[in-house]
Structure formats: C-alpha cells, structure tokens
Amino acid sequence: MTEISQNPKEQLLDAALMHVPFDGWSETTFQAAIADTGIDSTVARAVCPRGSVDLAVAYHKRGDALMIDRMNAEDLSEMKYRDKIAAMVRFRLEAVTDKEVVRRGTTLFALPQHASDGAKLVWGTCDAIWDALGDTSDDVNWYTKRATLSAVYSSTVLYWLGDTSDGHQATWEFLDRRIDNVMQIEKVKAQVRNSPTLSKLLTGPNWLLSHVKAPSRVSKMGLPGSWTSPRR
Template identity: 30%
Template sequence: MSLSLSLRALPRSSSACSHIASVQVCRRTYYSIHHPDPPPFPPVQATILASAIQHVPRLGFTQAAVTAGAQSTGYLEASTLLFPRGPFDLIRYHLVTERLALKDRVQFPADSKLGLTEKVKKLVVARLIANKDIIGHWQGALGHMSLLENIPASLAELGNLADEIWYLAGDKSVDFSWYTKRAQLSAVYASSETFMTTDQSPGFRDTEEFVERRLGDAKTVGGAAGGFTDYVGWWAGNGLGLARAWGMKV
C-alpha cells in the first residue's frame, strides 16, 4: 500500500481536483502561505456533513446521522444519495476537517524552546483529543475504515495527518528520513487512536502517556526502525480485527 504524502518542501503552482465516491477531492501540488487550501468538500456536501457530525454523539457514524444532517439543514432525504459510502463519507469528513483544524488548535511561537519530539507529541495528543466527543463510536468508525474498499482512502488520510503534524512541528528534512518519519508517526498515531477508545482515565491522561511511550520506543523520532512495517501491520491486524468485531464482512 502506498501513502499519499505531500511534499511541502517542493512548492509548485497548480492544483488538481478529482472525484472519489461523489466527493470532490482537491490535492494541491504546492504548499505556500500565499495559496490557501481549496475547500475539501463541495458546498452542499460540506453543509450536510457539518450538520450530520453534530448527530454522531447520539447516532454514531451511521446512515441515520447522515440523513439527520440533511433534514436539519433543509435538504430532502434524497440528498443523502450524494454520499454513496454513507457512514464512511461522514467519517472521512471528520478526519479531514479535524486535520485541517490542527494548525489553528496548536501553534508554537517562533521562540519556542520545545524540541521537535515534544512538538510532535503535543500535536498528536491535540488531534486525539478532538475525538473525545465521539470516542464512544470510534471503534465502529475504525471498523468502517478497515473495510477493503475504504482502506486506500483511510491510509491516505492517515498519511496526510502524519505529514501535517511533522510540517506543523517544523520538520524540514528533505532526505529519505522524510518518508520513514511519516510512516513511523502514522503507526504511532494509529495505535494511540485505538488505545484511546478504551481509555477511561480523566482527560484521557493514559492516552497521552501512551503516546509518549510510543514516541519514546522509537528512541529517536523519525528513525527507520520498523516504522512502515508497524504501520501496515496495524491495519492488517488491529484494523481488520475491529471490522470483524463490529460484524462487518471483511
């Protein structure tokens, strides 16, 4: 499996859009403060999904939540046909919007004394905590993400998140470690996200400690020691196991 990782270090001047499952996907081929990100979803889909996500704490990542989102924004129930993957389209909306919100949620001053590892930890924990309101439904979401038809998009978004975290932490590497760092961080995040679904500690303190241990296991953040193998192995084992546990045919 390949990751869709974006080379921020190589600015270009064009962008491309495609359609996946009736959802517009725009991928920039440049990364610059002078060229803002294009909207990740067309307006109608974004409006419905933004409303549907508010129903997730009660209904979970389900077709019922998508339908409720359409109805509460004044669209006919037939508008849910815009989302042929149903729950996964809603899950993907959550993944993309929370990734894009990370840059506003965590910012480091220019004179910050934090090292790269500590910045990465803070960003990972901040992204995990963004799941707190829907954490009771996240094992089910992971199950949907592990269905064979959803794995490519799920892996691509996990890769995009790892890319975003390293970028926001200030990583400027342009050698082969660029890839190993992102593969390794993807493995750390995926395992931490699963751990969080069973964390009962106040404020998810145990999850934060788990993240710290997993980053520490790497000894040097970004080392090549099995990062990609762990990453793919998580999806082959834990991810499919979650899908089967939720009664999904995989």
C-alpha cells in the same frame, strides 16, 4: 428548514454528528442529515457521492485543521522536538468532542472496502504534523518519518479509545513511551551510520535509497514519490 450555505458538505457533517453515535457512519445517518438540513438530496449526493463515508473523511480532515489551529495558538518554541510531536498528537485527539464518533469511524475504516481511505487519512494527519513542525526532508526520510509517526498515532488512538483515566493521562503516558521507542530506533540508526564496519555493509542499500525522492519533487506527476535513475 435550514438555509443552504456555501458549503453543504460542512452543513451535512454538522447534522450527521448528532446521529453517528447511534447509527454510525451509515446511509441512515446520511439520510437523517439530509432531512435535518433540508438540503436537496441531489445536491447532498453530489458533494458526498459515497454518503456518510465522505462525511467521515471530512470529519477526520476537520480534526486535522483544528489541530493546526491549536498549534498556531500555542507556544511550542521552548519544547524539544520529540515533545512537539507528542503535543501535536495530543492536540489532534483533544480536537475530538465525542469519542463515539471516532470509534464509529475506526469501525468504518476497518472494513476492507474503506481501509485504503483510513490509511490515507492517518498518513495525511502525520504528514500535516511533520509539515507544521517544519520538516524539510526530501528523500527517503520523508517517508520513514511519516510511516513511523503513523504507527505511533494509530496505536495511540486505539489506546485512547479505551482510556478511562482522568484527563486521559494514561494515553499521554502511552504516547510518550511510543515516542521514546522511536527515539531509540533513531539512536540505533545513528550508531550504525557512525560504525565503520556497519556503514560499509549498508553502502549498497543506502545508495539505492538515496534515489528515492519526496513527492514535492514530482508534484506535476501526481505520484506519491519518485525514483531517480542512477547516473552511469
């Protein structure tokens, strides 16, 4: 019997990873983790009220932490910004030691009742990437950056799951293409802003969006964003 540590959830997660490739993030896996660790079932249910779903969430967040650790151990100072983003996504995927565990997770979070959890986790990963790279945006760009990267990250994960190329080289090339697409969008946006005609057409929408603030501005409210009432 394993001695209960200060963090039973981590202990349960470590034990569950042995069963996920066979039984998924299921109640069967959760019960097996309890049996393997010897943790009291009441304690296990207290730290993971939803059983394996909470363990799957913890597993994803562990991967985010490993990504940040990898970034801190690497020298990205000479990289272009787009290459830093690509590197962070790559670090995140390379933190995975068993693809099947992630595959089972995508199946779990594709279910309607858990889809919101999956969306929050992807958003959280992309938020962690932007924060780690020093993003200081505090307006609508805070949202657009994370939404755009979420699309890039999600599509790259799906491609990576089916990639059998040596060293996942095909995935990294796919990732570079997706980021290049995003950079093209940013270039078009810059052209629109610099166009006297188009910039005037967008004066209204831009004024409206200027009142959207990043969450950090309203942290006490516990909301994902805010709306600043226009001055009269």
